[in-house]
Amino acid sequence: MFRQIKVIVILALVVVFGAGCSRYPAGVGPQSITPQVPREEKSLTTVRLVFNGSSDNSSLRPAGAPEVTFQLKLLDAANASCPVILLQKKTSAELVSDTYQAEAEFVGVPALPALARVEIAGGYIVDTTDSKQYRALVGMKDLVEGVANEISLYGEGSKISADVGVNLLERLVAAPANVATLPVPIVATINSVVAGLDLSATSVYDDALLAFNSEYAQAAPADAEFAPPVDYASLAFPKSDSNLSLTVNNFNSLSDVYLVLMNRSASNLTPTWSVARATSSLRANQAVPVAARASQPTAEQQFHCWLREQKNLLPKATVALRPSLRASLRAATLNDQLPFTAYLNHDFNDATPYVKTTFNATCVKIVEIAGTGKSTCFFLDNNDLALSDMAEVLDGVSAAWLNIYAKNREIFGAEPEGDFNGLVVDDFYVLLSRKIFTAGYFYGGDLYPSATAGVDYSNEKKIVYLQYPLDSISLTHTTDRFASTLAHEFQHMIHFYQNVDLTSSAVWLDEAMSGYAEWVNGYQIENGRNQSKALQVQDYLNSPSSSSLVSWQGSNEGYGLVYLFGVWLAQNYGTAGSVQPLIAAQKEEKLAIAGFTGEPFDKIFAKFMLALLVNDTAGGTYGFKNFSLNAEYDFGENLAAVSLNGPRMTLVDFSSATSGTSAVSPYAASFVKITGGTDTALTVNAGLPAGIYMFQLKKN
Numbered sequence: 001m002f003r004q005i006k007v008i009v010i011l012a013l014v015v016v017f018g019a020g021c022s023r024y025p026a027g028v029g030p031q032s033i034t035p036q037v038p039r040e041e042k043s044l045t046t047v048r049l050v051f052n053g054s055s056d057n058s059s060l061r062p063a064g065a066p067e068v069t070f071q072l073k074l075l076d077a078a079n080a081s082c083p084v085i086l087l088q089k090k091t092s093a094e095l096v097s098d099t100y101q102a103e104a105e106f107v108g109v110p111a112l113p114a115l116a117r118v119e120i121a122g123g124y125i126v127d128t129t130d131s132k133q134y135r136a137l138v139g140m141k142d143l144v145e146g147v148a149n150e151i152s153l154y155g156e157g158s159k160i161s162a163d164v165g166v167n168l169l170e171r172l173v174a175a176p177a178n179v180a181t182l183p184v185p186i187v188a189t190i191n192s193v194v195a196g197l198d199l200s201a202t203s204v205y206d207d208a209l210l211a212f213n214s215e216y217a218q219a220a221p222a223d224a225e226f227a228p229p230v231d232y233a234s235l236a237f238p239k240s241d242s243n244l245s246l247t248v249n250n251f252n253s254l255s256d257v258y259l260v261l262m263n264r265s266a267s268n269l270t271p272t273w274s275v276a277r278a279t280s281s282l283r284a285n286q287a288v289p290v291a292a293r294a295s296q297p298t299a300e301q302q303f304h305c306w307l308r309e310q311k312n313l314l315p316k317a318t319v320a321l322r323p324s325l326r327a328s329l330r331a332a333t334l335n336d337q338l339p340f341t342a343y344l345n346h347d348f349n350d351a352t353p354y355v356k357t358t359f360n361a362t363c364v365k366i367v368e369i370a371g372t373g374k375s376t377c378f379f380l381d382n383n384d385l386a387l388s389d390m391a392e393v394l395d396g397v398s399a400a401w402l403n404i405y406a407k408n409r410e411i412f413g414a415e416p417e418g419d420f421n422g423l424v425v426d427d428f429y430v431l432l433s434r435k436i437f438t439a440g441y442f443y444g445g446d447l448y449p450s451a452t453a454g455v456d457y458s459n460e461k462k463i464v465y466l467q468y469p470l471d472s473i474s475l476t477h478t479t480d481r482f483a484s485t486l487a488h489e490f491q492h493m494i495h496f497y498q499n500v501d502l503t504s505s506a507v508w509l510d511e512a513m514s515g516y517a518e519w520v521n522g523y524q525i526e527n528g529r530n531q532s533k534a535l536q537v538q539d540y541l542n543s544p545s546s547s548s549l550v551s552w553q554g555s556n557e558g559y560g561l562v563y564l565f566g567v568w569l570a571q572n573y574g575t576a577g578s579v580q581p582l583i584a585a586q587k588e589e590k591l592a593i594a595g596f597t598g599e600p601f602d603k604i605f606a607k608f609m610l611a612l613l614v615n616d617t618a619g620g621t622y623g624f625k626n627f628s629l630n631a632e633y634d635f636g637e638n639l640a641a642v643s644l645n646g647p648r649m650t651l652v653d654f655s656s657a658t659s660g661t662s663a664v665s666p667y668a669a670s671f672v673k674i675t676g677g678t679d680t681a682l683t684v685n686a687g688l689p690a691g692i693y694m695f696q697l698k699k700n
Contacts, residue, residue: 066123068102073115083179111145113186138166142187168208174679213700229622238693246684251677259672263664265691272687274659297554300438305554308507332377336363381433396479429463436467440485442492484523491517507552509589515563526627531635534642536560544647545670609669649673
C-alpha cells in the first residue's frame, strides 16, 4: 500500500535515561515526566519502525523539509504510577538522493507492548491508488526481548486492520489506569478482536470497541450477588458502603452507565450521589430530580383494598366432605330469579365502608364445565334484561370462561368445592349488573353462612361480580373486559381458598397473581388486548422510586408494578407457567416467594428491578419474553395507543460534575443514567443509608 521510504527510526538501547512518561487528559498533549522503569526489572530490546507497502504507489510530498515526530508509547501494567511511558523525538527530514530521510535514536526501550506513531509536519504520504493523504502513520507490537523488533506503520484512518487495532488500543488506554486491566498479550488480543470485524463498515472503529468490551470487559466484581446481564459490566453488584466511591474506566461516547439505587428496607430512605470526571475539580451541578407522578387510589381501587383486607377479618374456614342431604339441593336453572346482595355504590366511611344493596337477577345462561359435573350460572340484574347485544356478549364471555376456568386451575390451583364452611359450593355464579360498583370483584364473605360473625353479607355462593359497562365500545371489547376481569377475580378466589389457614396476608402478592392471571389467559399488553394494564404500567414506570412493591396503596402505579412482577416471577420461576406452590405456600408473602424461587426475597426483588432496566425481550432474568418496556402499543377500536418508555431516570450528561438525591420508598428503586463519556474515567461517589444498595452497570 505504501512504498517503503527511507524514514527510519533506530531505537537501541538503555532504559532509564531519556524516556518520558505521559498521560493524556482530554485535550492535553504529551507532558515529559521521568519514568519509573528500573533497569534491573525490565528486559531491553531494539525497535525499528518501517513504512510498509509497494515501492511504486506511495510518495512523500513535502512542503519544504518536513519535520517528523517519532513516538513510541510503552504500556507497563506493573507500573501503577506511570503505566504509559512515552518516548518521543522530533527531527527534520533530509533530502538524500531525491528521497527524504529521517532518523531518531532513543535510549531505554523495555520489552513491553508498544504503540508506534510517526507524524509528518510540512508533508504527507500519498497513496497513489486512491490519492488519500496521510500525515500520520501508526502501528503496534508486543515487543520481544533479545531480538530486533520491527513495527510496520500504516496510514492513520486507512481502516485497515492495523489502523483499526491501534485506534482501539489508543481508546482503551486513554485513561492510563486502564492498562492494568487489559488482557495479555495486549497487541495479540487486539489483533484477534479486529480480525472478526467488517473493515468496510463506516462504524468499524466503534465496532472494535464494542467487540472488545463484549468479550473482555470485566463483567462483575468478585462479591457480586448474582451474575450481571450479558453485555454489561459492573463494579458494584451491589455495594452498600455508607460512603462509596467507584472509578469507571473506559467511559466513552458509546457507553451508558446506570446507577440503580434499591431500597431493601421497610423505611423511606434518601441516598445521595455524585458523578465527575476522574480529574475533575469542578463544583458539582445539582441534578434535577425526576418528577414522580404518583396518583391517589380511586374509589374503586380503595374498595378493592378493603375487600382484600376483609379476608383477614373472616373466621378460619372449614372444609369437609359434602353431607348427602346437602348434595340434594337444587341447582339453578335457566330463567330462575334470585335475590343477590352486592356493593353498588362507593360511599365510604369508617362505620360502614361500603353500602350493600339487595336486588333480583335472572339466570340467563348456564354452561357446563366439561368433565366436572359442575355448572356456571350467569345471572343478569332484572333492570338490565333489555340491554342490546347481551346474548352475544354472554356467548363470548361464557366460551372464554370455560378456558379461563381450566387455565386458572392449572396455573394457580383449585377454588373451593364440595362442602366449604357448611355450604355446597360446586357450581359457579357470575352476577352482571350496570350498578356493580367496580369492573368486578370477589368477596370472600360469600363463602360463609350469612349469619357468620365478621361477614358483612353473604350470598352463600361461589360468585364473581361483573359490572356491565354503561358505554360499550364494541362487542369484542366488552367481551374481553368481562373475560379478563373473570380471570383476575377467579384468581382472587383461588388465592383466598389456598390460604384459608393463613391468619393474615398482604394484598400485593394476591394482586400480582391476579395481574398474571390476565396475562396467562391471553389478555396482554403486547397482543393489544389489555389497554388498562398498559396505562397502569405506564403510570408505574413514570414513578418507580415512589412505588413500593410490598406496601400496597391500591393506586394505578401499584397495579402496574405488581402486574409486571407477577408476569416476570412466573416466567422465570414457574413450571410451565404454573405458580401453584407459591399460591398454596400459606406463608408471609416474602417467605412464600423465597420458598417458591429458592432464593432470598431481596435477591428476587433486585433481579426484577434490573429486569425493568435491561428490558431483554428474549425473556429470562433480565426481561420479559416478547414484551418490551420501551415500545408503543396499539389497542384498536378507537382506543388510544400507550407508549412505554422504561423506568423514569435521572439523566446526567458527563460534560460537568453532577450530584443529586433520590428519595426511595421501601422495596422500590431509583434509576440514574449517565452518558456523554469522553474516553476518560468516571468517578461515582454515593452516600448510602443502611438499607440502600447500589447496583452499577456499564453498557457499551
